[in-house]
Amino acid sequence: MPLVYDELRQIARGYLQGERGDHILQATGLVHEAYLRLVDQNAASWKNRAHFFGVAARVMRRILVDHARRARTEKRGRDWDKLEFDDRILASPGRSIDLIALDEALQDLARLDPRRSQIVELRFFGGLTMEEAGEVLEVSARTVRREWRLAKAWLRREIMTEKKHAAAE
Amino acid sequence: MPLRSDRWERVAELFDAAVTLAKPERTKFLEQECADDPELRAEIESLLAADEEDSEFMEDSPLEVPRELFAEMTTELSGEKFGAYRIIREIGRGGLGTVYLGQRADEAFEKEVAIKAVRRGLDTEDILRRFRAERQILAQLDHPNIARLIDAGSTEEGRPYFVMEYVEGKPICSYCETRKLSTAERLQLFCLVCSAVTYAHQRLVIHRDIKPSNILVTGAGVPKLLDFGIAKLLSADVEMFTQTAAGLRAMTPEYASPEQVGGLPITTSTDIYSLGVLLYELLTGQKPYRLTTHTQEELSRAVTDEIPERPSTALRGASFQVAKSRDLESRATSLRGDLDTIVLMALRKEPARRYSSVAQFSEDIRRHLDGRPVMARKDTFQYRAAKFVRRNKVGVAAAALVVLSLITGMALTLTQARIAREQRDAAQRASARAEKTSRFLQGFLSSANPNWYGRGKGRTDVTVREAIDDAARRIDTELANEPEVRGDLHHTIGEIYRVAGEYEVALEHFRRSLDSYREAHGEQYPKVAMGLYYLAVGMGGTDTGIEEVEPVLRQGIAMMRRTDPENVNLPYMLHSLAGWISEGEKRSRNEDRLAEAERLIFEARPLFVRYYGEDHSATRTVEKNLALLALARGDLARAERMREGFVRRAKEAGDDHSWDLFYLAEVKLALGKEAEAEALFEQALELGRRQWGANDPRLERLARKIEQARAEANP
Numbered sequence: 001m002p003l004v005y006d007e008l009r010q011i012a013r014g015y016l017q018g019e020r021g022d023h024i025l026q027a028t029g030l031v032h033e034a035y036l037r038l039v040d041q042n043a044a045s046w047k048n049r050a051h052f053f054g055v056a057a058r059v060m061r062r063i064l065v066d067h068a069r070r071a072r073t074e075k076r077g078r079d080w081d082k083l084e085f086d087d088r089i090l091a092s093p094g095r096s097i098d099l100i101a102l103d104e105a106l107q108d109l110a111r112l113d114p115r116r117s118q119i120v121e122l123r124f125f126g127g128l129t130m131e132e133a134g135e136v137l138e139v140s141a142r143t144v145r146r147e148w149r150l151a152k153a154w155l156r157r158e159i160m161t162e163k164k165h166a167a168a169e
Numbered sequence: 170m171p172l173r174s175d176r177w178e179r180v181a182e183l184f185d186a187a188v189t190l191a192k193p194e195r196t197k198f199l200e201q202e203c204a205d206d207p208e209l210r211a212e213i214e215s216l217l218a219a220d221e222e223d224s225e226f227m228e229d230s231p232l233e234v235p236r237e238l239f240a241e242m243t244t245e246l247s248g249e250k251f252g253a254y255r256i257i258r259e260i261g262r263g264g265l266g267t268v269y270l271g272q273r274a275d276e277a278f279e280k281e282v283a284i285k286a287v288r289r290g291l292d293t294e295d296i297l298r299r300f301r302a303e304r305q306i307l308a309q310l311d312h313p314n315i316a317r318l319i320d321a322g323s324t325e326e327g328r329p330y331f332v333m334e335y336v337e338g339k340p341i342c343s344y345c346e347t348r349k350l351s352t353a354e355r356l357q358l359f360c361l362v363c364s365a366v367t368y369a370h371q372r373l374v375i376h377r378d379i380k381p382s383n384i385l386v387t388g389a390g391v392p393k394l395l396d397f398g399i400a401k402l403l404s405a406d407v408e409m410f411t412q413t414a415a416g417l418r419a420m421t422p423e424y425a426s427p428e429q430v431g432g433l434p435i436t437t438s439t440d441i442y443s444l445g446v447l448l449y450e451l452l453t454g455q456k457p458y459r460l461t462t463h464t465q466e467e468l469s470r471a472v473t474d475e476i477p478e479r480p481s482t483a484l485r486g487a488s489f490q491v492a493k494s495r496d497l498e499s500r501a502t503s504l505r506g507d508l509d510t511i512v513l514m515a516l517r518k519e520p521a522r523r524y525s526s527v528a529q530f531s532e533d534i535r536r537h538l539d540g541r542p543v544m545a546r547k548d549t550f551q552y553r554a555a556k557f558v559r560r561n562k563v564g565v566a567a568a569a570l571v572v573l574s575l576i577t578g579m580a581l582t583l584t585q586a587r588i589a590r591e592q593r594d595a596a597q598r599a600s601a602r603a604e605k606t607s608r609f610l611q612g613f614l615s616s617a618n619p620n621w622y623g624r625g626k627g628r629t630d631v632t633v634r635e636a637i638d639d640a641a642r643r644i645d646t647e648l649a650n651e652p653e654v655r656g657d658l659h660h661t662i663g664e665i666y667r668v669a670g671e672y673e674v675a676l677e678h679f680r681r682s683l684d685s686y687r688e689a690h691g692e693q694y695p696k697v698a699m700g701l702y703y704l705a706v707g708m709g710g711t712d713t714g715i716e717e718v719e720p721v722l723r724q725g726i727a728m729m730r731r732t733d734p735e736n737v738n739l740p741y742m743l744h745s746l747a748g749w750i751s752e753g754e755k756r757s758r759n760e761d762r763l764a765e766a767e768r769l770i771f772e773a774r775p776l777f778v779r780y781y782g783e784d785h786s787a788t789r790t791v792e793k794n795l796a797l798l799a800l801a802r803g804d805l806a807r808a809e810r811m812r813e814g815f816v817r818r819a820k821e822a823g824d825d826h827s828w829d830l831f832y833l834a835e836v837k838l839a840l841g842k843e844a845e846a847e848a849l850f851e852q853a854l855e856l857g858r859r860q861w862g863a864n865d866p867r868l869e870r871l872a873r874k875i876e877q878a879r880a881e882a883n884p
Contacts, residue, residue, distance in 0.1 A: 102227075112177050124227050150184045152227055153220035160219070 061103070061125040098159065105158040109151065116151040119144055176209070183213050188220060251284050251330045252320060270335060281337075282319060286330035309372050314365035316395045336393045338385035342450055352503050355451045356534050358392055363444065363531035365394045370437045370527060377435060379443035380424040381450065423456055427473045427518045438520035441530055445515025445523075452504055453483045457516060473518065480512050481505040507537045507545075514545040641678065656685035656696065660703060672710030679707035695733035701725030702742045709745075715753045722746045740776035743769045744794060751797040756881070763802050770794055793832075800836055808836045827857040827871060834875075838882040846882075850875050 102124075110117035115137060122133040123144075130141040130148070137144070183202055187195050195217070203210035254271040260283070271284040311317065320332040339347070341362070345355050362384055366376060376383075376394070386392045426442035428435060449457045457477035460467050477483075481504035484497060511533050517523045524530040524545075533543045641662050648655045663678030683700030690697055702725045708718045726742050733739075747769035754762050770791060777788040792811065799808035812833040819826035834849035854875070857868045 113181070120227070146185055147181075149188060149220065150181055150216065153184070153216045156223065156226050157215055157219035 061121055101159045101162060102155065105155050105162070108158065109154060113151070115139075116147050116154075119148050120151050120155065123148060179209065180212055180216070183209075184216050187213060187217060251286065251332065254282060254284055254320070254332055256284065257281070271332070281335045283316075283333045283335040284330055285333060310369060310374065312365050312368045314361050314392055314394055315369070316393045334393070336385045336387060336395065338387040338393065340381040341384040341386050341392055341447070342381040342454075344386040345451060346454070352452065352500055352508075353538060356538055358386065358390070359444075359448055359451060360531045360534055361392050362394060362447070363527050363534075365392075366440055366444065367527045367531070370440070375435060375437055376440050376443075377429075378424070379440055379447060381447065384447075423468070425472060426520075428520055430469050430472045436520055437526065438523050441515050441523050441527055442517075442520075444527065444530065445512055448515065449477065449480055449483075449512050452500075452508065452512070453480045455483050477513065477516055479505075479509040481509050507543045510545045511537065511543060641674075645681075652685045652689035653696075656682045656689060656700065658682075659685060660700070663703065663707065672707070676704075676707035676711055679703045693728060693732055695729060695736050698725045698729035698732060698742075699736070699738050701728065702738055702745070705745065715749050718749055719746070722749070737780050740773040740780070743773040743776075744791060747773070748794050748797060751794065751801045754801045758801060758803060763798065766794075766798055766801075770798065796832070800839060805836060805840050809833070809840060812836050825856070825860050827853045827860060830856065831871060831874060831878075835878050838878060843882075850878075 106117050106120055109120070118137060119133055122128045122136055123130075126133075128136070130144045134141040134144045183199070187198055190198055199210050199213060203213070251269075251271065253273050255273075256269045256271050258270050260268050260270045269284045269286070271282050273280055273282070316336050317334040318331060319334060338344070341358065344350075345358070350358070366379070369376060379394075383395050384392050385395060424443050424446050426439045427433075428439060446457055449455070458468070458471035458475055459478070460471060481501045484501040484504060511530075514533075515523055515530055524533070529544065533545055536543050644655055644658050644662070648658070659678045659682035663675045663682060679700070683697065683704050686694065686696045686700045701721050705718050705722045705725065708721070722742060722745060726739070726746065729736055729739050729742060747766040750762050750766040750769075754766075774788070774791045777791060781788055793815065796808050796811040796815070799805075799811065812829070816826055816829045816833055819829050830849050830853035834846040834853065837843075837846035837849060853871060854868070857871050861868050
């Protein structure tokens, strides 16, 4: 499964750049179809909004991390367009973060504290607010806020330590 | 160093507490709590340090736009208002639409309804037109045994939907089984279904998809026929008609008639056949054909070629297998004779040899119930002999058909059918063409999923890319008779290749898309105009010169203005032509040409604003063309000002602005500010390298453009 996400991202990116009217609809259809098919193979309906966001955040995590991984190792598609497109799917603020390192650290965190890692996934990769993340996890926004802080500190420390190790070697 | 998880809770507790304290208290607090555990204290302190170091860390999600995408998708799942109706949950999904269970939002008593809405992303003009047609068909049908249309409209975003009576009931076959209805009771129920179909036929509506899951029987014992989704007005144009007929895929294979399998015209007789299958199943609990492998070729062969076993024989066979039930045995006896003949007459291969109307079919059943002689006649021996000879010819045709249906992805249909059965089988097919497109797309998407279908079986590394390549190869053969669908698919696939950076391939698909649209619609049609536009877009990717692109665009614009001036592609076309002209006149500066470019931009802008609003990126790209135009006209001060604005804005927004730097440098060069220009070129390259990586083709292109600009400035 993960293999397809990278390409879906490309399709999605073409859509998101929103250059031309007509294909937007078609590409949207594609992306929808893809999500619906790939994320939920039984095509069963989502239980609710929260459930959907939970899975969507996971999908986005994969897409983004795969993207980062590939960007590191491989050539990317040519960009022909006159209109000076950028990679909007990876909008600027998150760019300073090493997504691959984050992903790995997050896997460690998941072993230690599954809920905190889920909070990170929802907040960071799913772009959810505290309230929404709380809705997904069925806890209060206050709990999310509190647990988020430790999760962040822990991840930051892990990533920095890892970097220092890598630099030392 | 991973921490032992049994300590984690303690760490969390202390961190949560400490983080709320001011610094001096923190130290005191930790001294107290970790007095004899320096390791724990170090752990907490390192976390607190990380917390303080950068409070902004991870506070911005890397994605903003996908969030919109999600939001759009979730409204589909809950909360979106369909007029006065609110969605409770999804109950089914078909090629074209989604069916929800809903209820009136404003009413005290909670009346449940079924809401059928065009799926987002599929609501292209063409499908909307078909959807409206379907709505009209349903509005005409007002019969106690047909699920009623209550309301219709479109959502705020312009998504059409209709609200139908929600039938709470069981599919007719399982209803009969659980209630253990007698043969006579089953026949009476069946006659009610016939009255609904007769009513529809009188209004020139064929159902085309009669099957047990489309007939629900309420607790009160009233059968309701659902889903006239693929029904077409008999008076509709012939072309559309036969196209639908060609698509067995729009049918549930087990209930398909020979003419549907064979791609022949569909008539009311098709419904008679499906009713025959239904009656067969109601009476015997079995389908007319004994299939062992359930492959498509076996089914096609059986439907076109095999004469079904008499219902009484089938039932008796079952009674031997299951239990020597007296009940079954006596039922079998009741079927022998009239009922065998009636059912087999409805199931004849040739439409002309079946009952001439549903009314006649159900009249014969009444005669049987009343003990009067029936009209149905058995197949004679002569007929069968003749048939046998003919059958060998049919065999050849059938074999050809099988090959055809195989390559048209029948395997998928079966997968789909299975999925459909798992859900409530309510949402289906309003348009054969939409269905075909959608299936084809679903086909390649699912073939990319290793857990799914066919070609990739056993492989875990099938990519979407491979699936797309595969689909691209299949379009022309599989959809030879479907120019419109071919056009859509070449277009879509062209877009995918373009986004993936395969411009030559993309161009070829755009070319074929245009050809297909021409084949379908001739020379004056919005889609042909759009095809021309995308041909131009494709050419733009392959360094084709303006002398080739311009006439294509002009032709497209002229056609679009004539055929569909409201089309959302029109401003893009105008804008694109303006861009080409401005770019081309950078040196020769033909004033007439530049004035035209300006007119085009001024024509395009309000259209963009109307479709997208002021802030949309599409609207903003207009400004970039104005800057290009200013440069071409020699209004360098203005060009410089605008370009500086773009760079500033991109920097502020944190966007990638390598190209903005380049275009600014180009203006600076024209102003003779060479040093500044060189500095900007360097910045652009540097940024590009950082942003895209040293080996990225975009970087090569940037470098090439810089060389060009330098050469043009110093000829």
